[in-house]
Amino acid sequence: xxxxGRSPLFSVITPVYDPxxxxxxxxxxxxxxxxxxxxxxxxxxxxxxxxTVREELVALAARDPRIRxxxxxxxxxxxxxxxxxxxxxxxxxxVLLDHDDExxxxxxxxxxxxxxxxxxIDYLYxxxxxxEDGIVRGEFRKPDWSPERLRHQMYTSxxxxxxxxxxxxxxxxxxxxxxxxxxxxxxxxxxxxxAIRHLPEVLYHWRVVPGSTADGRDADAKPYAWxxxxxxxxxxxxxxxxxxxxxKGPSRGYxxxxxxxxxxxxxxxxxxxxxxxxxxxGDPRYFVVEMVRSLVERSSGLDVEYVVVYxxxxxxxxxxxxxxxxxxxxxxxPFTERFNFSEKCNAGFVASRGDYVVFLNDDMEAIxxxxxxxxxxPLAEESxxxxxxxxxxxxxxxxxxxxxxxxxxxxxxxxxxxxxxxxAFGDLWVNREVSALTGACMALRRATFEEAGGFSEAFxxxxxxxxxxxxxxxxGRRLVWLQNVILFHFESISRETAVSPDEIRxxxxxxxSMRPRDVYGLTP
Amino acid sequence: xxxxxxxDGETGVIDIxxxxxxxxxxxxxxxxxxxxxxxxxxxxxxGLQAELVxxxxxxxxxxxxxxxxxxxxxxxxxxxxxxxxxxxxARAELRALRSSRTWRVGRLVLAPLRLGRR
Numbered sequence: 001x002x003x004x005g006r007s008p009l010f011s012v013i014t015p016v017y018d019p020x021x022x023x024x025x026x027x028x029x030x031x032x033x034x035x036x037x038x039x040x041x042x043x044x045x046x047x048x049x050x051x052t053v054r055e056e057l058v059a060l061a062a063r064d065p066r067i068r069x070x071x072x073x074x075x076x077x078x079x080x081x082x083x084x085x086x087x088x089x090x091x092x093x094x095v096l097l098d099h100d101d102e103x104x105x106x107x108x109x110x111x112x113x114x115x116x117x118x119x120x121i122d123y124l125y126x127x128x129x130x131x132e133d134g135i136v137r138g139e140f141r142k143p144d145w146s147p148e149r150l151r152h153q154m155y156t157s158x159x160x161x162x163x164x165x166x167x168x169x170x171x172x173x174x175x176x177x178x179x180x181x182x183x184x185x186x187x188x189x190x191x192x193x194x195a196i197r198h199l200p201e202v203l204y205h206w207r208v209v210p211g212s213t214a215d216g217r218d219a220d221a222k223p224y225a226w227x228x229x230x231x232x233x234x235x236x237x238x239x240x241x242x243x244x245x246x247x248k249g250p251s252r253g254y255x256x257x258x259x260x261x262x263x264x265x266x267x268x269x270x271x272x273x274x275x276x277x278x279x280x281x282g283d284p285r286y287f288v289v290e291m292v293r294s295l296v297e298r299s300s301g302l303d304v305e306y307v308v309v310y311x312x313x314x315x316x317x318x319x320x321x322x323x324x325x326x327x328x329x330x331x332x333x334p335f336t337e338r339f340n341f342s343e344k345c346n347a348g349f350v351a352s353r354g355d356y357v358v359f360l361n362d363d364m365e366a367i368x369x370x371x372x373x374x375x376x377x378p379l380a381e382e383s384x385x386x387x388x389x390x391x392x393x394x395x396x397x398x399x400x401x402x403x404x405x406x407x408x409x410x411x412x413x414x415x416x417x418x419x420x421x422x423x424a425f426g427d428l429w430v431n432r433e434v435s436a437l438t439g440a441c442m443a444l445r446r447a448t449f450e451e452a453g454g455f456s457e458a459f460x461x462x463x464x465x466x467x468x469x470x471x472x473x474x475x476g477r478r479l480v481w482l483q484n485v486i487l488f489h490f491e492s493i494s495r496e497t498a499v500s501p502d503e504i505r506x507x508x509x510x511x512x513s514m515r516p517r518d519v520y521g522l523t524p
Numbered sequence: 525x526x527x528x529x530x531x532d533g534e535t536g537v538i539d540i541x542x543x544x545x546x547x548x549x550x551x552x553x554x555x556x557x558x559x560x561x562x563x564x565x566x567x568x569x570x571g572l573q574a575e576l577v578x579x580x581x582x583x584x585x586x587x588x589x590x591x592x593x594x595x596x597x598x599x600x601x602x603x604x605x606x607x608x609x610x611x612x613x614a615r616a617e618l619r620a621l622r623s624s625r626t627w628r629v630g631r632l633v634l635a636p637l638r639l640g641r642r
Contacts, residue, residue: 346563350556450559453567471570510574512581 008066009115010039010108011091011164015081018048019099021056023209027102028060030205036108039095041067042088046081047074079173079181086164086172094167096160096182100209102131103159107203111161114199122163122193123186125156126201132208140425143433143520145196148378148480151233151246152255152430154183159204162189177232179225184232191240200517226252233257242381250422254429256484261373262380266303268354268446269295269372272335272344273362275314280365280394280490287490288362289321295360296325299372309333309348342455342464345439349454357449361440361489364391368486375443375485378431385477386444386469388437389485390428392419399489400441401427402434402481403466405511406518410466412438424521434481434520435473439465440489448472462499463507470511 012031016024031041041064043057057069070084086094093115097103107126115121130137142155149155160182170188177184190196226248233255234246244257273288280290292306306326310319310333322330333351335344345359356376368374371389378384391400393416401414401423413434414423422429439455442465452471455464469479621627 346560349563350559450563451566453565453570454563456567456571457564458567458571470574471567474570474574509578510571512578 008038008040008091009112010036010093010095010161011085011089012039012041012095012097013082013085013089014041014043014097014099015046015078015085016043016048016053016057016099017046017075017078017081018050018053020209021052023100023207024053024056027097027099030102030104031097032064033105034103034108035106036112037066038112039066039108040089040091042085043067043069044081044084044088045069045071046076046078047072077178079175079178082173082181086167089164091164094162094164096158096162098158098206101158101207102205104203104205107159110199110201110203111159114197115161118195118197120195121197122166122195123189124161124197124199125186126159126199126203128158128204128206129202130208131205136205137208139202141200141517141521142198144198146433146478146520147190148384148478149430149432150183150187150190151236151257152249152432153253153426154180154186154229155425156186156198157182158206160186162186163193166192174232177228179227180229180232183229184235187232187236188239191236223252229253230255249426250429251426254426257431259374259377261301261370262377263301264303265356265373265376266305266354267356267358267372267376268305268307268349268352269358269360270307270309270345270348270352271360271362272309272341272348273314273318274311275318276362278363278490280488286315286318286321287364289318289325291360291362291364291366292322292330293325294364294366295372296329298366298369300370302373302376303354304372305329305331305352305354307331307333307348307352309335309344309351311335311339340457340460341439342457342459345464346454346457349449352446355446356443357446358443359439359441363490364440365488365490366486367392367488368484371485371487372443374482375441378480378482379443379445383476383478384480385448385472385475386437386442386479387485388434388443388479388481389441389487390481390483391438391441391487391489394488394490398428399491400438402432402520403436403438403469404518405435405466405470410436410463410507429483431480431482431484432520433478435479435518436466436469437479437481439468441487442468444472448475448477451475458506459503462503467507467510 014027019027031039043060045054045057048054054071061067061069068088070088072081072084095108095111111124111126114124125142127139127141129139140157143149146155162185166189167185170185170192172185173181174184174188230246230248237244237246237257242259244259247256247258249255271288271291275286275288277284277286279285288308292308295304295306306322306329308322308330312334319332322332331351333347335347337343349357356379358372358375375387375389378387388400388402390398393399396419397416398414398419398421400412402412404411404413414421414428417423417428452468452475454468456467459467473479
């Protein structure tokens with residue numbers, strides 16, 4: 001409660017256990033000197049062994065009526081202490097502040113302004129910086145709301161601001177989630193939140209203190225947290241009805257979702273081709289033949305049809321080989337119009353019958369197991385409008401890992417980076433939402449493709465995939481790049497690469513000039 | 525005999541009069557053409573809606589910029605007016621100084637010096 005007896009906007013929640021006092025004093029200063037003053041600070045001392053900590057907290061509370069201290073008689077752990085703080089809180093929003101971190105100047109003012117602009121916001125998170133000895137070691141510029149990514153990584157982290165009523169509704173911090181209690185709480189809250197907002201400003205300094213999670217040099221810092229995070233994600237998937245097994249990812253704090261292939265699902269693979277030929281690993285091949293062969297060898301349990309849309313120059317032997325490989329699953333669609341990639345793909349769509357459609361270039365080869373099943377499995381979630389894959393050059397360097405639309409450009413992210421590159425903050429280790437996906441490999445529900453009007457034939461060569469992605473996003477759906485679906489993309493030399501000024505003008509007139517940043521935080 | 529597909533996706537072989545086979549095939553093609561046209565129309569509508577939103581956003585941005593520039597022009601005009609007033613006041617002060625008795629006497633006293641410099 002404020003001195004006037006009303007509830008403040010923010011209840012800053014801080015469980016305290018034996019912090020270095022000089023560090024804690026800086027934490028306190030960063031809050032007390034905030035320009036925005038409508039807050040209360042609820043500190044819960046979780047029976048710190050050093051008496052001076054308790055004295056420090058009491059002295060602090062004596063100086064400022066907005067600060068309240070509760071002392072636990074015995075150590076209950078971070079979850080118990082955090083829940084004690086929630087019990088004491090009287091504000092509208094909970095602001096999570098660790099006892100050794102800092103808010104940046106103006107942080108609460110920025111948050112208050114964002115909340116005032118949209119009263120439906122139930123959860124807000126900001127960007128953050130890792131700071132050591134007063135020096136910024138790195139900044140985490142986060143993507144806009146990305147629920148799929150949150151299942152793979154607690155990316156929202158700090159600064160997190162949650163509507164207190166909703167926090168109490170989901171039961172506060174969960175006792176089983178020690179080490180990943182914030183991740184668990186954010187998952188629970190965001191499952192019910194009306195609106196979620198990302199503030200693209202650094203409002204929080206996550207400080208490197210020995211033993212803290214920010215200190216990556218201490219690899220044993222909170223090892224139990226990884227297991228707790230896996231349990232939290234598993235529980236969240238059960239609550240929202242997503243069928244997947246959660247496995248640990250390539251590094252602490254990362255997870256992998258293993259979705260089962262949707263058995264019996266009807267999938268139409270649409271491949272536009274001219275029957276071109278080229279060398280791969282020194283051997284000549286007809287690209288479309290090997291593309292289909294690699295899919296047939298890796299697909300099981302799905303009802304797949306292969307719709308090959310071919311131009312007249314396609315050699316008859318190519319069609320014969322396709323018939324031999326795919327048999328009754330093959331549908332051949334002759335295309336005799338002037339070359340228009342969009343029209344060709346749409347022609348394949350109208351000849352198809354699957355509940356899911358997967359568009360693939362002909363110059364590719366599947367590497368991972370069950371690529372079709374893994375591409376369509378996430379589409380069971382209605383809000384996912386499209387999925388795409390990790391595409392590699394023959395050299396195994398990245399050809400596609402999501403597309404940047406913003407920062408003044410349209411560009412494939414992590415282009416030509418090594419296959420085992422983690423990406424910034426694990427971008428290449430996680431399934432994640434992106435601004436756009438390449439038309440070389442994209443999967444959609446049939447209904448979503450129809451609703452979006454298919455590929456726009458006003459883009460005969462370029463940007464047709466970007467435009468389709470924007471149309472799907474304008475329907476309120478997410479585009480998800482899948483790190484576990486991997487194909488080679490040889491980018492055959494016959495591909496037309498010139499971009500016409502008309503196509504550039506059209507994509508800008510439809511979707512606006514480039515924003516200053518890509519909303520999903522990708523860098524070109 | 526011909527292969528036919530019903531509207532709910534069921535496919536089968538049916539015994540059909542050859543004269544009707546062409547019509548069945550033509551009907552299937554017309555259905556595909558209709559689906560294709562529907563895609564084109566939806567794309568056109570969505571494209572127009574998107575262009576409208578973009579144009580509205582760009583107009584709002586342009587209006588805001590115009591407003592900022594207008595404020596800047598007003599500020600500069602005010603500064604120019606102030607500068608002109610100051611210049612005018614300075615000229616009046618100079619005129620008053622030159623027409624003063626002190627100035628006239630001074631010029632008279634210093635006249636021989638000016639002649640000597642020439």
